[in-house]
Amino acid sequence: MDKSTLDRHLVTIEEQGYCILENAIDPELLTRIRDAVARLEDELEVGPRNNPAEGFSTKRMYNLLDKDRVFWELPIHENALPFAEHLLDRECLLSGTTSMNIGPGERLQGLHSDDGLVTVPRPRIPFMVTTIWAITDFTDANGATRVVPGSHRFDHEPDYTKEYEHIPAEMPAGSILVVNGGTWHCGGANTSEGDWRLGLNIQYCQGWMRQQQNQYYALKADDVREMPARLQQLCGFTLYRGIMGHVDGDSPGGYLGAERVSETAYSGVRANAD
Numbered sequence: 001m002d003k004s005t006l007d008r009h010l011v012t013i014e015e016q017g018y019c020i021l022e023n024a025i026d027p028e029l030l031t032r033i034r035d036a037v038a039r040l041e042d043e044l045e046v047g048p049r050n051n052p053a054e055g056f057s058t059k060r061m062y063n064l065l066d067k068d069r070v071f072w073e074l075p076i077h078e079n080a081l082p083f084a085e086h087l088l089d090r091e092c093l094l095s096g097t098t099s100m101n102i103g104p105g106e107r108l109q110g111l112h113s114d115d116g117l118v119t120v121p122r123p124r125i126p127f128m129v130t131t132i133w134a135i136t137d138f139t140d141a142n143g144a145t146r147v148v149p150g151s152h153r154f155d156h157e158p159d160y161t162k163e164y165e166h167i168p169a170e171m172p173a174g175s176i177l178v179v180n181g182g183t184w185h186c187g188g189a190n191t192s193e194g195d196w197r198l199g200l201n202i203q204y205c206q207g208w209m210r211q212q213q214n215q216y217y218a219l220k221a222d223d224v225r226e227m228p229a230r231l232q233q234l235c236g237f238t239l240y241r242g243i244m245g246h247v248d249g250d251s252p253g254g255y256l257g258a259e260r261v262s263e264t265a266y267s268g269v270r271a272n273a274d
Contacts, residue, residue, distance in 0.1 A: 017152035017183035024079040024176040057106035063218040064097035084204035091207035094234040102143035102197040108189040111158040115181035128181025133200040142197040143190035144168040151184035229260040
């Protein structure tokens with residue numbers, strides 16, 4: 001993505017709390033993602049989790065990086081990562097990777113913000129950035145993500161006893177919806193006749209925050225060692241600000257033998273002291 005395009009979308013996010021990028025996913029990658037999700041849902045016998053948050057007619061899979069290497073390409077994708085790096089910072093972390101396949105009959109999810117657990121008063125700087133990848137078309141009828149434009153500027157979280165006006169983020173397959181972590185949104189109701197809505201949520205958070213999905217236990221050490229260095233960094237196998245997250249003075253990646261992200265804690269402080 002060129003800088004002018006990125007800047008234009010960042011202005012939209014600043015004003016509305018979200019933006020939509022059409023034609024953001026190469027058709028060949030889109031096919032590989034779709035095939036991988038279908039295979040995994042079958043192999044793992046994925047079914048609804050049957051609760052209001054995760055849905056009663058929705059198939060979800062978490063920690064996708066451990067399930068197929070095609071998902072390694074998503075967090076570092078040129079049409080996704082730059083938003084996290086600009087809205088958070090370059091030392092941001094990958095908070096989670098989730099597939100959400102919303103089936104017919106699914107009800108409307110409750111409005112929420114992805115950084116709603118943060119206790120810092122709103123409005124505030126972004127603590128999370130969510131990219132929602134449209135693997136199928138997102139329509140009003142099949143459960144497109146719904147958003148409340150400008151809600152990232154509100155000074156409160158949604159009151160679950162009240163109703164709010166929200167709009168569907170309709171977009172064709174191959175698009176990416178980028179959402180400020182403070183923006184109110186929800187999964188839409190699927191009122192279609194047999195149309196499943198498949199999306200992938202690739203979420204980022206500030207580098208000093210606890211990730212939503214634990215990357216350290218979810219990933220195999222051999223896989224971590226073979227990951228691209230930028231993905232290793234995003235998963236938390238390097239140090240934050242050269243200090244936070246070390247294992248006996250080394251970065252977690254260095255501790256595992258991932259030499260590309262090996263880093264000695266406090267090395268910058270020592271250099272300045274010298």
